[in-house]
Amino acid sequence: MASGIRATVKFTAPDGCPIAQRSKTTESVIDQVSTSVALSGSSGSVTEFLAETERIEDGDEETEPIFSYGTTSLYRTAHGDNEDCPCECLGRFGCPVHRYVAEDGDVTLVFHAESFEQLQDVMAALRDRYPSVDVQRLLQPPLEGSAREQVFVNRGKLTDRQREVLQTAYERGYFERPKRANATELAAEFGIAPSTFTEHLVAAQRKIFDDVFDHGTS
Template identity: 70%
Template structure:
């Protein structure tokens, strides 16, 4: 079985998501939700989730003191991100809803499926933000290898980074210094340094996130 890709995606106030809607009145984040399961003899699925400090609503099924279990029945219409993922067979690893926003951690089989899923999510929901992508390594624990999102770089930052790499700025000894690379790009040395430092910081955010 392929190890696939684990994606963390955030939705700002997604329409049709019962977990996000309930999180608007909850006293804390909702981070305990069951995987949707098929109802016996019926079309659709059911999702149960634990809401801190909220016991009001017809879909409330059980109270745990200061928290309440809610149950939502899906009739087969795709109205929320989780149902959309279900169409692609992507298992959801974790749900976190807080103040109306929803963060999902899910698994895609490969980059092709991930692109297809993200395209569909982008079409259905207005504000979708990819927070993190992880690809398990061939050796060692899965968290040791990360997907670096080059899309976070501006065109100029990427141009500076590529020029610095191509001209040997990162080699020891250096084959080119900051002044030479800045001249090649027809920019000042301070501008080169600013873009290079920003680009490196953005990449290191992906590489080192969660390791500190």
């Protein structure tokens, strides 16, 4: 069995998340959450969480607590198949949710992915649905370096041509010293001018470096 990857991501005010809405309304931290993700092909899932006792609004529907414990109540939210919140989106990939924390409308979600390939697919889907999502930490034993040095490189930011040019340049030895291939030779393979090849290569490197050095631009 592969060790997998544990990813920590943060969403700024994600739409459709009842826990995020509740934490913003009460200006509180909600970290006692139990959720069953909506697996692909299933009819939905259920999320339960503890929060301050009072009626909350979830879209056009009002949600009453299931149980109350003094000033704290247990709320239950049923999800459909529309992937309206982060845990529903994760369900499409079968990624288990490890922890779910909401504070002042923002959500920090810790989940497990089987591989970096799956993580790339998950992050691409999350970024498409929630552009504000930010990778806080990745953990895959054994990792070297501090938590700040463990960054996620989002290959999904590359266009198909940028990725093709970058991968070809790498595989053909363009970055080796001495070079095993030059820009003129590689550009000829793509049927483009050397200057165009270089433009694609530089654009791809810049996007990768933005993630490596945490510049947050694309």
